[in-house]
Amino acid sequence: xxxxxxxxxxxxxxxxxxxxxxxxxxxxxxxxxxxxxxxxxxxxxxxxxxxxxxxxxxxxxxxxxxxxxxxxxxxxxxxxxxxxxxxxxxxxxxxxxxxxxxxxxxxxxxxxxxxxxxxxxxxxxxxxxxxxxxxxxxxxxxxxxxxxxxxxxxxx
Amino acid sequence: xxxxxxxxxxxxxxxxxxxxxxxxxxxxxxxxxxxxxxxxxxxxxxxxxxxxxxxxxxxxxxxxxxxxxxxxxxxxxxxxxxxxxxxxxxxxxxxxxxxxxxxxxxxxxxxxxxxxxxxxxxxxxxxxxxxxxxxxxxxxxxxxxxxxxxxxxxxxxxxxxxxxxxxxxxxxxxxxxxxxxxxxxxxxxxxxxxxxxxxxxxxxxxxxxxxxxxxxxxxxxxxxxxxxxxxxxxxxxxxxxxxxxxxxxxxxxxxxxxxxxxxxxxxxxxxxxxxxxxxxxxxxxxxxxxxxxxxxxxxxxxxxxxxxxxxxxxxxxxxxxxxxxxxxxxxxxxxxxxxxxxxxxxxxxxxxxxxxxxxxxxxxxxxxxxxxxxxxxxxxxxxxxxxxxxxxxxxxxxxxxxxxxxxxxxxxxxxxxxxxxxxxxxxxxxxxxxxxxxxxxxxxxxxxxxxxxxxxxxxxxxxxxxxxxxxxxxxxxxxxxxxxxxxxxxxxxxxxxxxxxxxxxxxxxxxxxxxxxxxxxxxxxxxxxxxxxxxxxxxxxxxxxxxxxxxxxxxxxxxxxxxxxxxxxxxxxxxxxxxxxxxxxxxxxxxxxxxxxxxxxxxxxxxxxxxxxxxxxxxxxxxxxxxxxxxxxxxxxxxxxxxxxxxxxxxxxxxxxxxxxxxxxxxxxxxxxxxxxxxxxxxxxxxxxxxxxxxxxxxxxxxxxxxxxxxxxxxxxxxxxxxxxxxxxxxxxxxxxxxxx
Ligand code: FES
Ligand code: FES
Numbered sequence: 001x002x003x004x005x006x007x008x009x010x011x012x013x014x015x016x017x018x019x020x021x022x023x024x025x026x027x028x029x030x031x032x033x034x035x036x037x038x039x040x041x042x043x044x045x046x047x048x049x050x051x052x053x054x055x056x057x058x059x060x061x062x063x064x065x066x067x068x069x070x071x072x073x074x075x076x077x078x079x080x081x082x083x084x085x086x087x088x089x090x091x092x093x094x095x096x097x098x099x100x101x102x103x104x105x106x107x108x109x110x111x112x113x114x115x116x117x118x119x120x121x122x123x124x125x126x127x128x129x130x131x132x133x134x135x136x137x138x139x140x141x142x143x144x145x146x147x148x149x150x151x152x153x154x155x156x
Numbered sequence: 157x158x159x160x161x162x163x164x165x166x167x168x169x170x171x172x173x174x175x176x177x178x179x180x181x182x183x184x185x186x187x188x189x190x191x192x193x194x195x196x197x198x199x200x201x202x203x204x205x206x207x208x209x210x211x212x213x214x215x216x217x218x219x220x221x222x223x224x225x226x227x228x229x230x231x232x233x234x235x236x237x238x239x240x241x242x243x244x245x246x247x248x249x250x251x252x253x254x255x256x257x258x259x260x261x262x263x264x265x266x267x268x269x270x271x272x273x274x275x276x277x278x279x280x281x282x283x284x285x286x287x288x289x290x291x292x293x294x295x296x297x298x299x300x301x302x303x304x305x306x307x308x309x310x311x312x313x314x315x316x317x318x319x320x321x322x323x324x325x326x327x328x329x330x331x332x333x334x335x336x337x338x339x340x341x342x343x344x345x346x347x348x349x350x351x352x353x354x355x356x357x358x359x360x361x362x363x364x365x366x367x368x369x370x371x372x373x374x375x376x377x378x379x380x381x382x383x384x385x386x387x388x389x390x391x392x393x394x395x396x397x398x399x400x401x402x403x404x405x406x407x408x409x410x411x412x413x414x415x416x417x418x419x420x421x422x423x424x425x426x427x428x429x430x431x432x433x434x435x436x437x438x439x440x441x442x443x444x445x446x447x448x449x450x451x452x453x454x455x456x457x458x459x460x461x462x463x464x465x466x467x468x469x470x471x472x473x474x475x476x477x478x479x480x481x482x483x484x485x486x487x488x489x490x491x492x493x494x495x496x497x498x499x500x501x502x503x504x505x506x507x508x509x510x511x512x513x514x515x516x517x518x519x520x521x522x523x524x525x526x527x528x529x530x531x532x533x534x535x536x537x538x539x540x541x542x543x544x545x546x547x548x549x550x551x552x553x554x555x556x557x558x559x560x561x562x563x564x565x566x567x568x569x570x571x572x573x574x575x576x577x578x579x580x581x582x583x584x585x586x587x588x589x590x591x592x593x594x595x596x597x598x599x600x601x602x603x604x605x606x607x608x609x610x611x612x613x614x615x616x617x618x619x620x621x622x623x624x625x626x627x628x629x630x631x632x633x634x635x636x637x638x639x640x641x642x643x644x645x646x647x648x649x650x651x652x653x654x655x656x657x658x659x660x661x662x663x664x665x666x667x668x669x670x671x672x673x674x675x676x677x678x679x680x681x682x683x684x685x686x687x688x689x690x691x692x693x694x695x696x697x698x699x700x701x702x703x704x705x706x707x708x709x710x711x712x713x714x715x716x717x718x719x720x721x722x723x724x725x726x727x728x729x730x731x732x733x734x735x736x737x738x739x740x741x742x743x744x745x746x747x748x749x750x751x752x753x754x755x756x757x758x759x760x761x762x763x764x765x766x767x768x769x770x771x772x773x774x775x776x777x778x779x780x781x782x783x784x785x786x787x788x789x790x791x792x793x794x795x796x797x798x799x800x801x802x803x804x805x806x807x808x809x810x811x812x813x814x815x816x817x818x819x820x821x822x823x824x825x826x827x828x829x830x831x832x833x834x835x836x837x838x839x840x841x842x843x844x845x846x847x848x849x850x851x852x853x854x855x856x857x858x859x860x861x862x863x864x865x866x867x868x869x870x871x872x873x874x875x876x877x878x879x880x881x882x883x884x885x886x887x888x889x890x891x892x893x894x895x896x897x
Pocket of ligand 2: 099
């Protein structure tokens with residue numbers, strides 16, 4: 001039995017301690033926005049925030065989360081940066097199939113939270129853990145730049 | 157209507173059917189002539205994939221009925237209807253249609269077919285609905301309908317300024333005369349307001365909020381999850397498995413074996429493990445200790461295939477000659493210069509981002525309900541019905557949005573597995589999910605292939621002989637996506653030419669991968685023609701233009717195929733994109749230090765593409781692409797420029813990524829790779845700048861899912877050759893060849 005704080009709510013999970021967070025989110029809590037892509041930390045589709053830092057939920061056990069705060073794609077719009085990213089994503093029509101995009105958005109929002117005006121290289125290195133099989137990389141980068149510029153304007 | 161529309165001849169036979177909606181308002185469905193499979197001649201009328209309804213409150217709903225794999229079809233096809241209907245795009249509702257051949261006709265996401273197949277019929281459907289609304293409005297206002305105008309879902313009488321919303325006349329319109337599609341006047345291209353507009357994906361707002369829209373997001377009350385253990389070695393039969401051990405794992409509900417039925421595209425032998433949580437089921441697979449009878453298939457390997465193919469290429473082709481012009485042997489005997497080289501490429505996997513999955517529920521009344529991310533729903537529905545001894549109409553198949561396809565989901569093996577499992581647990585919905593390892597190791601792979609190519613040049617450096625001895629695999633009678641079509645360029649453009657093949661045996665399942673055949677043949681032919689051009693003292697675009705010089709367009713094949721109207725190969729369109737690519741790029745100019753340009757051209761899926769790649773070699777000895785210039789001709793109209801650019805850029809990166817790093821290797825009869833760490837799909841730092849320009853020739857629009865991919869590969873390998881002096885004749889690119897010769 002584990003107790004985890006997810007999107008500000010305390011949830012109790014009756015699952016083995018070594019169950020990855022991904023499967024607890026998707027199939028115990030019905031929060032299916034976080035996606036399964038590889039299960040080995042190699043694709044980023046399952047990215048969530050743990051205490052504000054991007055983490056792969058497929059490689060994070062439920063048992064390791066005591067006292068930590070998990071944020072998922074379902075709550076992304078609650079932060080200003082998250083909102084700006086969602087808007088930019090739609091503005092440039094980033095996606096093709098869209099399956100990787102929850103993970104992309106979670107990685108991008110973790111990046112902007114700690115580095116509000118990232119360079120091209122910063123974006124490349126923060127995002128290289130996220131595969132987009134449809135290869136929407138150019139638009140993902142553009143959308144991050146737009147969201148960064150928007151957030152900057154809002155803060156002036 | 158344009159003159160071409162007449163020629164297409166689909167328009168005349170489109171049948172429209174209208175009716176009243178239950179709560180008032182109208183609907184319109186359309187039937188177009190069944191599209192003859194290949195050239196089987198006339199076909200029965202089959203309903204078209206179009207369905208539009210207008211509610212009394214003006215809400216326009218359009219059924220997007222082709223499967224959405226990220227190619228943008230769920231947005232694009234309704235755009236065609238909405239354009240001619242003059243609907244307000246921002247208020248339209250689009251719903252996904254279920255799998256239903258009788259209602260919708262063909263529903264398949266493959267072959268870049270949807271655009272050519274639907275360009276006229278979809279627009280006719282919209283125009284017919286508009287005509288009926290106008291007829292009703294004319295009656296209501298007591299004016300000649302021909303004097304009324306429409307815009308954004310509103311009808312205006314210009315004489316009086318009176319306005320009527322579509323909803324206000326929708327119920328009356330349900331009674332109006334259904335127009336003869338052939339007499340409908342479609343819009344002039346210059347009047348388009350929706351077609352040609354940059355329109356974002358219809359599901360995108362849901363995606364950025366993480367809403368459940370993909371197949372694997374399906375949730376049903378009481379649902380359980382299944383994992384499926386199958387043989388690692390292709391062609392094996394299950395001998396035994398310890399299901400009791402798996403069942404003893406806490407959380408596991410059941411475990412049972414299933415006997416295969418049909419080929420690998422249907423049900424293969426395996427063991428299902430069921431649990432309340434998929435992770436638990438998948439972990440419990442470790443306890444199964446399944447034993448397999450592998451026959452002698454463990455002796456098969458990629459290295460073995462390569463050795464056998466090289467031996468075969470030393471001799472004459474063992475099997476059929478499938479393309480022949482002139483006298484090849486004589487051309488080589490009298491040639492001034494000859495080239496003789498071997499090209500090869502590996503098996504490839506599709507690895508769409510969303511792993512294979514299907515949710516199935518065997519109802520207590522014996523009918524089956526399925527939710528599946530499939531590119532080929534009707535085939536799946538039929539196959540599953542047959543497997544379980546049901547009639548097709550006892551199987552309801554809901555098509556879900558899918559996280560990529562690339563051809564993988566044309567084969568419904570995973571759907572068969574889910575259905576077979578569900579059939580064992582009536583009343584309980586079960587979701588089968590594959591791990592990524594399952595996906596990489598149980599794919600229908602792009603076939604590996606080998607080509608021995610020879611070219612003969614005469615004393616004037618003209619290409620007078622061309623010979624391809626192709627080594628491929630047998631695929632017992634089924635469609636072989638490895639097949640090389642007889643008219644692959646430069647067939648018909650070299651006076652003496654022969655394509656022949658030899659075949660090897662394999663149990664490795666093969667299937668169509670985005671731009672099937674072309675994704676390999678473009679590398680082979682355009683790479684080798686670059687060698688020929690060099691031997692002739694010219695560059696590749698010059699050689700290509702010489703080969704087609706003075707040649708006329710081929711006649712359109714009669715009748716059109718499954719993919720809608722087909723057009724004969726047109727050398728002018730080929731020239732158009734080659735000249736455009738040269739003009740828009742720095743081709744022919746000196747490249748920045750350490751960089752080089754490479755050229756590639758290819759025609760596939762009715763699209764003409766020429767591409768220039770600017771590459772260098774990184775310190776880590778891997779190819780680095782900086783820029784790609786793409787000139788494409790898919791007709792006079794780009795229906796949705798947003799989606800179109802996404803398809804082209806994605807296809808180019810897909811091709812470059814394959815060439816650089818991807819291979820599926822068979823070892824001891826099984827796939828050696830397992831996940832993204834050893835099957836490295838391109839990541840963001842790999843993605844180059846891609847500059848796209850359209851050559852808008854006067855042809856009806858065709859599809860974009862595939863044709864931009866093939867030429868990117870030879871454009872890259874031809875650029876790398878200029879940097880090192882080493883020809884790249886085998887994929888993926890051998891790092892050892894990236895040091896200067
Ligand atoms: S599913 Fe977690 S990184 Fe791929
Ligand atoms: S949009 Fe398809 S995987 Fe990224």
